[in-house]
Amino acid sequence: MSNEELIKQIETWGFQLQITEEGTEFLTFTVQKESLHDFCLKLKTDPETKFDFLFCLTGMDWGTELGIIYHLASTDLKHEIVVKVMTADRETPELDTVCDIWRTAEFHEMEVFDFFGIRFKGHPNLKRLFLTPDWDGYPLRKDYVDEANMVIK
């Protein structure tokens, strides 16, 4: 399906979406965090879209918001999109897990939790993956401070 057809199809589902093309090869949808899980489930199960492959899950810190970027592809229909979700809450950021939709997200979300401190509602085993269990803070956040190890430039 082409990008224009995808936009038309996905707009009929009635989610509150922002659609952008950011100079990349991917069509980008920004979704409200409340409807993230429903939207992802629809993307996967709808026979017109069939996004069965989550090929990249990235944590982001935009300075004020924290969020996740999902790169999705359909191995059957050969189309790809990007879904973005963000939350302004930096103290206890919480988003829905998508690991019940795409199993691969389980480890990716552990990694995002490790480095950005975003909690995932419904994740079966959310714990530190790369860093030590007693690590203080989330090192890939823009406001992370570590005076012992970091030389700031």
Next chain:
Amino acid sequence: MEYNLPEDFPGKVIPGGNGGNIVVTALDSVINWGRSNSLWPLYFGTSCCAIEMMQTGASKHDFSRFGFEVARPSPRQADLIIIAGTIVNKMAPVLRRLYDQMAEPKYVIAMGACAISGGPFYYNTYSVVKGADHVIPVDVYIPGCPPRPEALLEGLIMLQKKIKTENAKTKVNPIDGFDEGTI
């Protein structure tokens, strides 16, 4: 009679006749000659420098010409550890343990920018050790990102030269009084 002695052999052979000959040399220099020409490295390749190190061992550059052929991923028989790559905080205790497991005398080569100072990861990173000499004492630093095989060979030959100047009596263990420094 002709003797096929290597050019760099530190001594002279005096023909004694009847097949019996006398070698004249200093014990230190002949031991150092042997040691420096049979340095067995322990590979410690943690990133892209390791690829150049492999190339240095392969047929085109072939560091076994200089006596480095027995390269193993084990500290037990190693004389030398080549740190080829980035050392992160999680890897530092492993590096130190490997170094401690090596038999003395032992030498360390820091290959590439990361092993020298953290290199491209010096600024704004929480996880990279800013130089392998914060973990173990380094003998030879080889700059480059990554260094070419010729540069590694140059570093290895420099280490051989260093070993040839050593004296068994005055040699100290480099880990004694080693200062890890800060950052």
